[in-house]
Structure formats: C-alpha cells, structure tokens
Amino acid sequence: MEIPPRQQFVQNPHDTIASSSREDTQVATYLTSTLDYRDNSQVQMFNIYSDEDEDDVLINTTPVELSSHMYEIDYNAMYKPEFPDLPNDCNYGLSHQSMKVIYILEWRITRTTRDLPPSHYLIKIEAFSLLIEAKVEKYKSSAFHAGGHQWRLVLYPTGNKESNGNGYISLYLEIENTGNLSLDWEVNVEFKLFVFDQIRDLYMAVKDIEVPVRRFYELKTKWGFSQFLSQEAFNNVANGYLVDDCCILGAEVFVIQRPLKLEKSVLQKPAGGTITWMIENFSNFDKEFYDSPVVTIEDIKWNLTVYPKGNYRSKDTHLSVYLKLSEPKTLQPMREVFVKQKLRLRNQIRSNHLEMIGENSFTTSKTSWGYPKFVSLEDLQDSSKGYMVRDSLIVEAEFILISKVE
Incomplete structure (x- = not known):
C-alpha cells in the first residue's frame, strides 16, 4: 500500500x-x-x-x-x-x-485544512485560560448573519458533559431570534465549523458528511460537534490551535432555501389531443417549410411543421416533420411543458401507418421537436407505400401525455 x-x-x-x-x-x-x-x-x-x-x-x-x-x-x-x-x-x-x-x-466526520478563512464568521478568544479557571460551562459568541438568519457559536471549553464531550472542547452552531418566524419554521443548513492553526496559517474545517444538511427548528436550535477537538490536542502549543492563550474559531453557514412557490404539475392524456393536417397539392410545395393550422390543446397553441425537401442533413432526401409551439411567448417564464407525443404519417391505403413516438419538454426557448428524417422522399413518392394519394398526404401529432400546471 x-x-x-x-x-x-x-x-x-x-x-x-x-x-x-x-x-x-x-x-x-x-x-x-x-x-x-x-x-x-x-x-x-x-x-x-x-x-x-x-x-x-x-x-x-x-x-x-x-x-x-x-x-x-x-x-x-x-x-x-x-x-x-x-x-x-x-x-x-x-x-x-x-x-x-x-x-x-x-x-462520519471530515477534517480538512485550507488557506481560505471561513466565509461568514470568525471569533478570536483571548485569555482562554480564564474560561477554564472560572469553570465556564459554555461560552456564546456575538450574533452574526448568514443566509438571512442570525447565528451564534456555542463553545464548551471543557466539553459538553451531557453529550460524551469529556476530554474535548465542544463547538456548536445555534440559530438566534426565531420568535419572528412562523410557528412551523425550519431552516435547513449545510455548515462547517473551524479552528485556526496559528503556526501553519491554516484553517481546519470540521463537517458531518453522513448528514451534511441539518434541520434547525423549534425543538432543535443547535447542531455541532461534542468532540470537536481533544483538549490535549487543543492545548498543545505545537498544534497551533491555542497560542499565547488565544484561539480563533469560525463558521460557514449555507442555508438551503425552501421553495417560495409550490407548483402542482399534473400529467394527463388530453381530450381531443390530436392534430390532423391533410396536405394537398404537395408537389406544388416549393418553400423551405410549411406550418399547419394552429390547434389549442390544454390552453397551449400548437402546430405541425413540415420541410417538404428536408432540413439539415436530410436535405433533398427526406421529409422532415416537427411538433411546434405556435406562441411560445405566452408561456410563463421558466415553465416547461412536458409532452409525450406520436408523430404519424397516415397510410391512406392500408392501416400500417408510419409512427414515431418521442418525448420532450417545451419552453420559451425550446419550441419544436421532431424528426429531420421522418420518411424518405423515395418512400413518400412510392404510390405502393400508400403515404401519398392523389398528391396529398396526412400528417398527425397525437398527444399521449402532457403536463399541466395547477
């Protein structure tokens, strides 16, 4: 090894x-x-x-x-x-x-060292020995702000005896001023606690990796480490944590914000959820693409788009077919509409239609979805295939599922 x-x-x-x-x-x-x-x-x-x-x-x-x-x-x-x-x-x-x-x-616990000081708070405690001499059970820092809340560090100089802290110093993060929060308040936090090595100019960070995010609420306002650092290691000047009777502790507090809005997304098979477009005089289509009439499904306007001679790499070899949002700007910003759809070219002689099933999320910036190589122009123009009859073809989009926000 x-x-x-x-x-x-x-x-x-x-x-x-x-x-x-x-x-x-x-x-x-x-x-x-x-x-x-x-x-x-x-x-x-x-x-x-x-x-x-x-x-x-x-x-x-x-x-x-x-x-x-x-x-x-x-x-x-x-x-x-x-x-x-x-x-x-x-x-x-x-x-x-x-x-x-x-x-x-x-x-369960990681200890890492770094040059960068903690982002939110540092406290320098001088004459640390007086806490021991006076038999101070716990010492609280001043309040500091992080993530929209007030916090304090709570230090047990000789360890939290009620939580297996004998022989250690214990260090906790405590939330303050919760009286102005709602009755069912909770604050979810990912945090690290620090001690500064004054000899090597390094900060040692202690973090719980088994449960990295802790929930602060009415019955639990304090989280931390009962065995943050042994008293023997802390008091050993060679380790740099207590130098000239002075130590430096710190905290980083990152609040996981609760969602400000609860969105209910319902998946459903829409009634009348099929767009049928009969294209006549197809041989006369000489533009790059054509759009079908607009159809409203679940309060959203849709249409089909075809490229008679194909697009992109399918140019002059295939018919390209897409389902498209007709008025994407009417969607709310950041909203996604999930659709599972079946694009279909009907066989007008037999029942074996050409169908392709796919799924996509439509947004104000992602407005279409389909197939550049939906059917080859050779098969489309082959009368035995049944796709084109009397210079007409029928293209459909069937909505299998669509998401609706309530």
Missing part, C-alpha cells in the same frame, strides 16, 4: 476523531496498523481497539486483513513519539521502518 507524504503530526490518534454532530454518544472504532517495509514484502497486521477504553486496552489481537475500500487513512493521526525525526516530505519506503496509522471504520 502506497503511503503519501505526511502532512502534520499530532500527539494522540484520538485527536483526529470528531463525534456525531447530533448530541448523542458516538463510539468510534479504530484499527491500528503496523506497516512493515522490507525488501520483498509488505505485511499489514491489524489489532482492534475502542475509544471507550482510556488506555487503549486491547480487545482482539487476531490479525485481520482489510481490502482498501473498507477504511480511510488519516495521515494526521500518526504517533509523534514514534517519528520524532521524520520530515514532512519523508519517504515512507525505507527498509525496516514501521509506522502506526489509524484507520477509521465509522467515517
């Missing part, structure tokens, strides 16, 4: 785990892998641990092998004491070297 370069060391493998953004107990399971790089082989031996055990008591020492798709590798979770001299761009292929990597089986 190829191991890319390490990005950053932390003290404790558990530091890279954040609990579920819902405030409940979440137990993560890890695999500790010793990767032995020798001249001719690579051996992966795994032992299973649980983070319920404070000292990582071994639960099962049976070696197991996992295929690559069963786990994720967190390269930030390497044990620093085992690799004090490895540079960040080190080559992990050295002979007789071993390294310990944490595999996360229940992968």
Whole structure:
C-alpha cells in the first residue's frame, strides 16, 4: 500500500476523531496498523481497539486483513513519539521502518485544512485560560448573519458533559431570534465549523458528511460537534490551535432555501389531443417549410411543421416533420411543458401507418421537436407505400401525455 507524504503530526490518534454532530454518544472504532517495509514484502497486521477504553486496552489481537475500500487513512493521526525525526516530505519506503496509522471504520466526520478563512464568521478568544479557571460551562459568541438568519457559536471549553464531550472542547452552531418566524419554521443548513492553526496559517474545517444538511427548528436550535477537538490536542502549543492563550474559531453557514412557490404539475392524456393536417397539392410545395393550422390543446397553441425537401442533413432526401409551439411567448417564464407525443404519417391505403413516438419538454426557448428524417422522399413518392394519394398526404401529432400546471 502506497503511503503519501505526511502532512502534520499530532500527539494522540484520538485527536483526529470528531463525534456525531447530533448530541448523542458516538463510539468510534479504530484499527491500528503496523506497516512493515522490507525488501520483498509488505505485511499489514491489524489489532482492534475502542475509544471507550482510556488506555487503549486491547480487545482482539487476531490479525485481520482489510481490502482498501473498507477504511480511510488519516495521515494526521500518526504517533509523534514514534517519528520524532521524520520530515514532512519523508519517504515512507525505507527498509525496516514501521509506522502506526489509524484507520477509521465509522467515517462520519471530515477534517480538512485550507488557506481560505471561513466565509461568514470568525471569533478570536483571548485569555482562554480564564474560561477554564472560572469553570465556564459554555461560552456564546456575538450574533452574526448568514443566509438571512442570525447565528451564534456555542463553545464548551471543557466539553459538553451531557453529550460524551469529556476530554474535548465542544463547538456548536445555534440559530438566534426565531420568535419572528412562523410557528412551523425550519431552516435547513449545510455548515462547517473551524479552528485556526496559528503556526501553519491554516484553517481546519470540521463537517458531518453522513448528514451534511441539518434541520434547525423549534425543538432543535443547535447542531455541532461534542468532540470537536481533544483538549490535549487543543492545548498543545505545537498544534497551533491555542497560542499565547488565544484561539480563533469560525463558521460557514449555507442555508438551503425552501421553495417560495409550490407548483402542482399534473400529467394527463388530453381530450381531443390530436392534430390532423391533410396536405394537398404537395408537389406544388416549393418553400423551405410549411406550418399547419394552429390547434389549442390544454390552453397551449400548437402546430405541425413540415420541410417538404428536408432540413439539415436530410436535405433533398427526406421529409422532415416537427411538433411546434405556435406562441411560445405566452408561456410563463421558466415553465416547461412536458409532452409525450406520436408523430404519424397516415397510410391512406392500408392501416400500417408510419409512427414515431418521442418525448420532450417545451419552453420559451425550446419550441419544436421532431424528426429531420421522418420518411424518405423515395418512400413518400412510392404510390405502393400508400403515404401519398392523389398528391396529398396526412400528417398527425397525437398527444399521449402532457403536463399541466395547477
């Protein structure tokens, strides 16, 4: 297994785990892998641990092998004491070297680093230690605006004890000033919470990927991470999160807007939903195209269009036939009319008509649909085919389904 370069060391493998953004107990399971790089082989031996055990008591020492798709590798979770001299761009292929990597089986939270600060809010907390000394249970930021609503960050400096936050700092996003919303209000949000690495000038973003959009409503006004970051990792100056008793937290909040209009679209087979056009003196048609008389179906005006000598690549070889919106500007802006239709050239001798079925959405900009090569001119003019009788032909459009907005 190829191991890319390490990005950053932390003290404790558990530091890279954040609990579920819902405030409940979440137990993560890890695999500790010793990767032995020798001249001719690579051996992966795994032992299973649980983070319920404070000292990582071994639960099962049976070696197991996992295929690559069963786990994720967190390269930030390497044990620093085992690799004090490895540079960040080190080559992990050295002979007789071993390294310990944490595999996360229940992968719900992503932690990524980036240069770009959060889009909506940053707070710099100075004299952070005073929160600990004063035994402040939770600390709220000032309100900020995002997505048409007011929000606050809620920090538990020593962890949310009611939600498995012991040993961590907990961080949440809370909606404010909901009294002016309707009784059945809800706000759906995709958000990330941040902590700033002041040494490396990077922002670490924490996000729930299992349920990326959270619903804020009357009974649930706060979402976040009870195990946002371990106190050990946070307090370690080498990690850059708490420097000179100062930390910087942040948030990005993207509100998923509810539809302002509920549109009811009904699919139906329209009564009288057939356009029949008898074309006489066809041999005298010398223009590029001709339109049939207009027919109104479900309050929309339609017509058929034929190109006697074909159009585009079918020029001089085929008859082209299209169904067309006669007055597209009468449609409401952005409206689409779904139509499943059957275009037909009637056989006037026998009942085996030439039919083609298709479906399309008509809009103010997509006004026609049909077939450039509907029938060859050779077959059309062959009297034995029955399509043209006494220099006349019958073209039809049958509406199988049409959508109607109510």
